[in-house]
Amino acid sequence: MPLLELGINRGDTLADWSAKNPYDSTVTENYVLNGEGSRKETRHVVFDLGDSGLEYKAGDALGVIPITSxxxxxxxxxxxxxxxxxxxxxxxxxxxxxxxxxxxxxxxxxxxxxxxxxxxxxxxxxxxxxxxxxxxxxxxxxxxxxxxxxxxxxxxxxxxxxxxxxxxxxxxxxxxxxxxxxxxxxxxxxxxxxxxxxxxxxxxxxxxxxxxxxxxIDRLKPRLYSIASSPDFQPGTVHLTVGIVRYEGQGRAKTGLTTGYLADRVPEGTENVRVFMSPTRSFVLPEDGEKDMIMVGPGTGIAPFRAFIQQRKMDKAKGRNWLFFGDWTEAGEFLYREEINDFVKDGTIDKLDLAWSREGPEKVYVQHLMASHGAEIWDWIDKGGYFYVCGDKNYMAKDVHSTLINICAEYGGYSEEDAKTFVEQTLMKEEKRYLRDVY
Ligand SMILES: Cc1cc2nc3c(=O)[nH]c(=O)nc-3n(C[C@H](O)[C@H](O)[C@H](O)COP(=O)(O)OP(=O)(O)OC[C@H]3O[C@@H](n4cnc5c(N)ncnc54)[C@H](O)[C@@H]3O)c2cc1C
Ligand SMILES: NC(=O)c1ccc[n+]([C@@H]2O[C@H](COP(=O)([O-])OP(=O)(O)OC[C@H]3O[C@@H](n4cnc5c(N)ncnc54)[C@H](OP(=O)(O)O)[C@@H]3O)[C@@H](O)[C@H]2O)c1
Known part of the structure; x- marks a missing residue:
């Protein structure tokens, strides 16, 4: 493939890796995170950074340039x-x-x-x-x-x-x-x-x-993935949590371009998988490690929070960590179950709430659990805590947003309108304590 024609020059300095000049990484791990019988395919994919000199921080995303089947x-x-x-x-x-x-x-x-x-x-x-x-x-x-x-x-x-x-x-x-x-x-x-x-x-x-x-026809675009690892906890590698898109169209089995590539054409050991860093300026850990963090990340939304939690452990940050995770069922879709349970045991995760949407007759979503812990969420926020959301933009993030406003109204003593201003203006824009990575 004539990569040079994309402006790619293998002689560029290490810091120059970009979408136009991607790094040829090796995929060292690629496995399904779901339990047996799950109808979802969520993969853990690890990229080796080798001698690229690529650096990242928890909260950044990795760009992947796929190759069509x-x-x-x-x-x-x-x-x-x-x-x-x-x-x-x-x-x-x-x-x-x-x-x-x-x-x-x-x-x-x-x-x-x-x-x-x-x-x-x-x-x-x-x-x-x-x-x-x-x-x-x-x-x-x-x-x-x-x-x-x-x-x-x-x-x-x-x-x-x-x-x-x-x-x-x-x-x-x-x-x-x-x-x-x-x-x-x-x-x-x-x-x-x-x-x-x-x-x-x-x-x-x-x-x-x-x-x-x-x-x-459309030019091929790279896809971004929230990095699921801390560079200090997992040196030299980048971990991703990828929800594979598979569907049937016109009677044929089809996949998303990049998730199909990662699931079907990039087994462990594959070299020359083209990647680049997409650093974030906003979706970052609190500078002050003593600040508390509430993280809401159902499904693949867990990815950056795995990175945050690993980083807070490495930093020996004193602030408390509260994770809201959810997906279809505990048996099938409790991604990173062992790691999360270990972080609870060693005290890195202070509070864990799990919402399984397809276990009982009623849907249980992360925002339902937030609502039932409203007083305590308000207490953490009122004391300067940070509130993070990652995952589905169209439904989940909107519902979590309105639940947060309701919590601030009910427990913060705001009118509905003032609670909206507090969340959207004060927390989000001025104090930058309400941060989102949604897609
Ligand atoms: C900042 C950021 C971070 C992200 N982080 C993650 C992450 O951590 N993990 C993750 O998994 N994703 C993440 N994403 C999403 C990711 O970038 C891709 O959009 C996603 O993986 C799909 O890419 P794809 O190339 O496989 O699918 P595409 O080739 O882009 O295909 C998706 C398209 O397929 C079509 N399609 C899907 N389902 C059907 C159906 N049933 N019937 C017909 N058509 C259908 C739709 O047109 C849909 O838009 C992130 C996105 C952003 C912007
Ligand atoms: N599903 C895939 O195969 C796939 C693949 C790649 C990317 N994506 C996209 O990537 C994002 C994450 O996908 P994902 O599969 O990891 O997880 P997801 O589809 O976001 O599902 C995670 C959990 O969120 C629940 N949920 C659905 N609607 C919700 C709402 N309004 N509020 C709160 N929770 C809600 C789901 O429940 P129910 O489903 O039971 O309602 C499920 O339990 C989404 O934007 C999704 O469209 C999806």
Missing amino acids: AQLVEDVLVALGANSDEIVDTHAGEMTLKEALSGYYEIHQANRKFVTSIGQKFESSGGSTEIRIVKRTRTSVASGQATIQWAWSGDEDDYPEGYNMMESGGDTAQELWKTLASDDKEMENYLWGRDYIDVLNDFGHLGFSAQEFVDQ
Whole structure:
């Protein structure tokens, strides 16, 4: 892969590792944290920092640059009817189409721009339609393709010899495209869970050149992961807690790009896994080790709190540590159970509250446990304690936020409006004691 074309220079100084100049790390550990029978796949992945000189602090994130599965690349090449060796011009310079699709573009998730651009094909085709014939067998990828010009007579069964009308789509494809282009919701639903194999199955007969294709699809973006280790407790390594995204779309098993990469293509011992540090300025430990900390981190939200707790132990910080963790079940999803229990035993964790959402008839969430300990949470905050949240941004963090406001109103003696100002203005912005790492 022409990394140099990304601006990567192996001679750069150690401190220069970045998204454009990632460090080739070795994955030394990669295992599932869930208990037997769990329907979740949450992995603990350890990266060796070797002699990179990379440094980090608890609270920072690691950027991972994934590589797309070779199978998906092959299948998209076939669906596109393109030659893998064809040279394309990309944001990272000229390279073969195969290289581009493997490491520089997101082909596992179709985008709006590409689907919208398909309209030009219908407009420009007039009465004649260019059909790119694609043989859908793997062996024919390199040579088995041709582009033909063909004028439709108007008869339904008029199509070139050897061409399967089912694949050509014809009117159906145009109707589908019109619906998508005119209705945002339809477009959103169509794109959800569809990759370019799916889209090219619907529209590939219109014929897309390799260059046209890469010009419209999304560039590959690195993904960030909250670091789950303290550099003092786990020297020379970075630990991540990764929730693997797996789902079925259009009848095929699919994965998120980076979580699929980490789960399926990076076994222990894999070298050249490209990473870089993404330091945080805000999601940091209290400078004063005597300050108390309340940490709310269900699911993969536990990651930075494992790092914080390890760091507080190394620092021999005197402040108290209170952890709220939760997930589906204690047996299946109590991530880092032994470590957490050990930290409770040795006194590093002073208080531990666990919310299991799928054990009984009622959902128990972290904010329910917060509410039942409202007086004590207020007491910690009133005495200068810090409040941290990590994990799901869309639901959990919002509910935890309003629960915190309610606690401050009820036990701090504020009106509802003043409690909101206290939490959002005083705690968050002025005193920076309410810190969030949500995604
Ligand atoms: C600061 C920060 C810290 C983070 N820390 C962590 C962490 O510690 N651990 C962690 O696991 N993640 C963390 N994340 C999230 C992480 O960066 C990735 O977003 C996540 O791992 C998914 O990446 P992916 O490449 O595997 O998925 P993507 O390829 O980005 O795919 C996700 C997309 O897949 C599609 N999709 C998902 N489910 C379905 C479905 N059922 N049907 C159809 N389509 C679906 C959706 O379009 C979704 O947006 C963090 C994010 C940020 C910003
Ligand atoms: N799940 C995955 O496979 C996966 C993979 C990668 C990333 N992600 C994303 O990464 C984040 C963390 O994912 P995760 O799987 O570790 O954990 P998660 O989906 O956030 O679930 C952790 C716990 O939070 C509970 N929860 C759901 N809604 C809640 C709410 N409103 N308030 C409080 N708790 C709530 C869940 O319960 P219930 O589910 O029982 O309601 C579960 O017990 C989320 O943004 C998620 O979308 C998820």
